[in-house]
Amino acid sequence: MTRIQREKQDIILEAALEVFSAHGFRGSTIDQIAEVAGMSKPNLLYYFPKKEEIHRRLMSELLVTWLAPLQEMRADGDPFVEIRSYIRRKLEMARDFPRQSRLFANEMLRGAPHIIDMIEVDLKALVDEKAQVLLTWMDEGKIARTDPYHLIFSIWATTQHYADFDVQVRAVLGKGRGGEGRFEDAARYLEQLFLHGLTPKPKG
Amino acid sequence: MTRIQREKQDIILEAALEVFSAHGFRGSTIDQIAEVAGMSKPNLLYYFPKKEEIHRRLMSELLVTWLAPLQEMRADGDPFVEIRSYIRRKLEMARDFPRQSRLFANEMLRGAPHIIDMIEVDLKALVDEKAQVLLTWMDEGKIARTDPYHLIFSIWATTQHYADFDVQVRAVLGKGRGGEGRFEDAARYLEQLFLHGLTPKPKG
DNA sequence: GTCTATATATTGATAGAC
DNA sequence: GTCTATCAATATATAGAC
Numbered sequence: 027m028t029r030i031q032r033e034k035q036d037i038i039l040e041a042a043l044e045v046f047s048a049h050g051f052r053g054s055t056i057d058q059i060a061e062v063a064g065m066s067k068p069n070l071l072y073y074f075p076k077k078e079e080i081h082r083r084l085m086s087e088l089l090v091t092w093l094a095p096l097q098e099m100r101a102d103g104d105p106f107v108e109i110r111s112y113i114r115r116k117l118e119m120a121r122d123f124p125r126q127s128r129l130f131a132n133e134m135l136r137g138a139p140h141i142i143d144m145i146e147v148d149l150k151a152l153v154d155e156k157a158q159v160l161l162t163w164m165d166e167g168k169i170a171r172t173d174p175y176h177l178i179f180s181i182w183a184t185t186q187h188y189a190d191f192d193v194q195v196r197a198v199l200g201k202g203r204g205g206e207g208r209f210e211d212a213a214r215y216l217e218q219l220f221l222h223g224l225t226p227k228p229k230g
Numbered sequence: 231m232t233r234i235q236r237e238k239q240d241i242i243l244e245a246a247l248e249v250f251s252a253h254g255f256r257g258s259t260i261d262q263i264a265e266v267a268g269m270s271k272p273n274l275l276y277y278f279p280k281k282e283e284i285h286r287r288l289m290s291e292l293l294v295t296w297l298a299p300l301q302e303m304r305a306d307g308d309p310f311v312e313i314r315s316y317i318r319r320k321l322e323m324a325r326d327f328p329r330q331s332r333l334f335a336n337e338m339l340r341g342a343p344h345i346i347d348m349i350e351v352d353l354k355a356l357v358d359e360k361a362q363v364l365l366t367w368m369d370e371g372k373i374a375r376t377d378p379y380h381l382i383f384s385i386w387a388t389t390q391h392y393a394d395f396d397v398q399v400r401a402v403l404g405k406g407r408g409g410e411g412r413f414e415d416a417a418r419y420l421e422q423l424f425l426h427g428l429t430p431k432p433k434g
Numbered sequence: 435g436t437c438t439a440t441a442t443a444t445t446g447a448t449a450g451a452c
Numbered sequence: 453g454t455c456t457a458t459c460a461a462t463a464t465a466t467a468g469a470c
Contacts, residue, residue: 053256223427
């Protein structure tokens with residue numbers, strides 16, 4: 027495959043991400059994607075003969091990106107530093123790659139038909155491994171004893187929320203508060219939530 | 231409108247909830263809904279002449295259900311009891327009404343085109359009111375000082391996650407752990423998260 | 435490789451018999 | 453109120469000229 031071909035494919039995939047993440051697979055048309063990509067529909071179909079093939083490519087690339095932040099959590103690091111860094115990385119992904127997050131959420135809502143195998147095998151294996159790391163930290167008394175799986179779920183949920191439910195977050199915060207400060211506020215809030223919860227500090 | 235008519239409409243709305251929540255608006259066909267409802271397509275269209283009208287009805291009913299749990303949080307109650315109850319109600323909704331949760335998530339992912347007005351007005355007003363309640367509790371030193379808006383967001387995110395990302399949760403927990411214990415585990419975990427975070431208890 | 439024109443399939447909605 | 457038959461619009465995909 028030539029360099030030109032690869033570039034064209036990348037333009038199409040970028041346009042498809044834009045459209046699929048906003049309207050879902052069925053809600054998106056090749057016409058829309060072609061327009062965003064700046065080419066005609068038959069031209070787009072010259073590079074990707076099937077609409078499904080575009081989606082498939084996006085999904086397989088997505089999963090690699092998706093597993094990366096958790097993989098970086100190191101067993102030999104300081105527990106609080108590692109967890110805080112993980113939360114930060116996930117929140118940065120929600121801020122910088124909201125379309126990927128929404129594409130993933132769309133797939134989940136439909137029962138993950140295209141990636142259920144990778145979820146059940148690769149993702150499960152990774153989470154099992156990191157849950158074991160968390161359990162070790164608990165055994166060592168470095169973090170509170172709790173359910174490591176649900177801990178990971180809650181980090182996913184709280185961070186991805188800022189991408190997937192972005193409209194709602196902005197509407198609720200209103201014009202002033204929604205204006206770009208929300209990710210910094212979220213970072214501060216989530217750090218406190220996961221590290222201390224709502225228990226008030228004794229006055230000092 | 232007769233009783234029969236109302237019943238038929240309810241059957242259609244129930245079927246539409248099933249289909250829309252799983253495939254999204256554009257991904258659902260009237261044929262599918264009609265089949266689930268156990269009637270022919272023209273017959274269904276006799277009661278709802280437009281596909282959009284079915285969706286509109288579901289959305290307006292949904293929003294009422296959706297605001298209820300937060301409305302019940304009372305300023306004159308004990309803060310920890312009120313917050314814990316709220317989390318519990320939201321988690322029960324994720325468990326008992328996952329389709330409504332997914333319908334809502336679908337709408338959010340698309341930028342809430344049909345309900346943005348209610349989000350910006352009614353939901354915002356309700357959250358503003360409850361954020362004020364939380365702020366008062368913080369001023370009184372009853373709960374830790376934190377961002378009340380992001381606190382509410384994180385309760386939404388963590389509880390709805392068990393409905394919206396159900397496939398993933400079950401796949402990661404595996405056959406044994408995914409088997410029905412997950413909501414009880416989540417309830418225990420979330421209670422600890424919000425009340426104490428990960429700070430380990432001093433040994434004693 | 436890119437275009438115009440078009441084939442084919444799906445689907446929302448209607449017509450008209452019963 | 454419910455059905456069969458069908459229309460009209462949309463959307464995926466292909467044919468064939470350039």
